[in-house]
Amino acid sequence: MSTQSSGPAIETVGLVKTFGETRAVDGVDLTVPAGTVYGVLGPNGAGKTTTVKMLATLLRPDGGEARVFGHDVVREADEVRGRVSLTGQYASVDEDLTGTENLVLLARLLGHRKPAARTRAAQLLEAFGLTEAAGKQVKHYSGGMRRRIDIAASILSTPDLLFLDEPTTGLDPRSRNQVWDIVRAVVAQGTTVLLTTQYLDEADQLASRIAVIDRGKVIAEGTKGELKASVGAGSVHLRLRDADRRPLAADLLRRALDAQVQTEPDPVALTARLTTAASDDTAAEQAARALNELARAGITVDNFSLGQPSLDEVFLALTGHDTQQPQSGSDNAHDPKDEVAA
Ligand SMILES: Nc1ncnc2c1ncn2[C@@H]1O[C@H](COP(=O)(O)OP(=O)(O)OP(=O)(O)O)[C@@H](O)[C@H]1O
Ligand SMILES: [Mg+2]
Numbered sequence: 001m002s003t004q005s006s007g008p009a010i011e012t013v014g015l016v017k018t019f020g021e022t023r024a025v026d027g028v029d030l031t032v033p034a035g036t037v038y039g040v041l042g043p044n045g046a047g048k049t050t051t052v053k054m055l056a057t058l059l060r061p062d063g064g065e066a067r068v069f070g071h072d073v074v075r076e077a078d079e080v081r082g083r084v085s086l087t088g089q090y091a092s093v094d095e096d097l098t099g100t101e102n103l104v105l106l107a108r109l110l111g112h113r114k115p116a117a118r119t120r121a122a123q124l125l126e127a128f129g130l131t132e133a134a135g136k137q138v139k140h141y142s143g144g145m146r147r148r149i150d151i152a153a154s155i156l157s158t159p160d161l162l163f164l165d166e167p168t169t170g171l172d173p174r175s176r177n178q179v180w181d182i183v184r185a186v187v188a189q190g191t192t193v194l195l196t197t198q199y200l201d202e203a204d205q206l207a208s209r210i211a212v213i214d215r216g217k218v219i220a221e222g223t224k225g226e227l228k229a230s231v232g233a234g235s236v237h238l239r240l241r242d243a244d245r246r247p248l249a250a251d252l253l254r255r256a257l258d259a260q261v262q263t264e265p266d267p268v269a270l271t272a273r274l275t276t277a278a279s280d281d282t283a284a285e286q287a288a289r290a291l292n293e294l295a296r297a298g299i300t301v302d303n304f305s306l307g308q309p310s311l312d313e314v315f316l317a318l319t320g321h322d323t324q325q326p327q328s329g330s331d332n333a334h335d336p337k338d339e340v341a342a
Helices: 048-055 077-081 099-109 114-127 143-154 173-188 200-206 224-229 243-257 283-296 311-319
Strands: 010-019 022-032 037-041 063-068 084-087 161-165 192-197 209-214 217-223 234-240 260-263 269-274 301-307
Touching: 010 048, 022 037, 022 048, 022 063, 022 209, 022 217, 037 048, 037 200, 048 063, 048 161, 048 192, 084 143, 099 114, 099 143, 114 143, 143 173, 173 192, 173 200, 192 200, 200 311, 209 224, 209 311, 217 224, 217 311, 234 243, 234 283, 243 260, 243 269, 243 283, 269 283, 283 301
Parallel strands: 037 192, 037 209, 084 161, 161 192
Antiparallel strands: 010 022, 010 063, 209 217, 234 269, 234 301, 260 269
């Protein structure tokens, strides 16, 4: 692993890319600290892939500046290429080759001698749970296996910066978890990861900071905590002993907390959305008050939790539309995974 300079891994100022009338990236400012996972979260057509391609020197910006480890992506493209690796949304191993053949070939292209290339390929296949599939042609891999070999291919030589463009789109939950573990392992080795995703829970799981982009613009940026805090105080989730008491409990919570109360499909469950504006009390104080009221009314609470707002709520509050709303000029892949119970 090469040492990284102390500055940010990525810095962009006013980055722009237009395609005809479409301003795909419309003045994006980003600062990505080295050694972390940075999440770029946005719906279809937000400009995520276009941004990544400019940073990886695959597309030339039409305006603004971008530096990767201090190197300008246009004027010093070679230096940038030497330090980054990209796992694209539509990635790039050879389908007709086996897992081993792909990795050995790519390792050879990176300058490894044959024995070293074989060793590295075997290590990665093992680390990614692909040893059994190593001798199979990639075209026979499942979606999850395919995504894992794509990532393996992009970290053959440990890059200083890895772009992962929607690494888990379309994967089942188990495969997503495997990819998440891989991302964590890559970062633990010192690589900076820029991850684009449409999945709020994915950004929440992996990223230390998140930029939310919508229609080519950054509409919010910060740590997860900061983004969530900008939206509201959070929610109190309750499960009652007795379903019959739920209407009364909902009523009490509404009055005690001035909160929006939702009943869940589970007949004993309730969620109260806390509003920061209502009082100066912290979420915990409000929750304590709620429990008190319920106890006084003789309503037994079996289970109780206090949650921060979900990133779905953050997105809705920031954009006025939810993450599933398709953008014009893009396909409208709808994934139910991120829906919140309403
Ligand atoms: N080569 C191109 N020619 C014309 N328009 C393009 C091109 N590439 C992207 N666009 C448009 O630019 C906008 C941003 O696209 P981009 O692929 O960056 O979005 P994205 O955030 O990666 O979306 P997705 O989540 O669907 O991958 C979209 O409106 C898209 O249609
Ligand atoms: Mg994309």
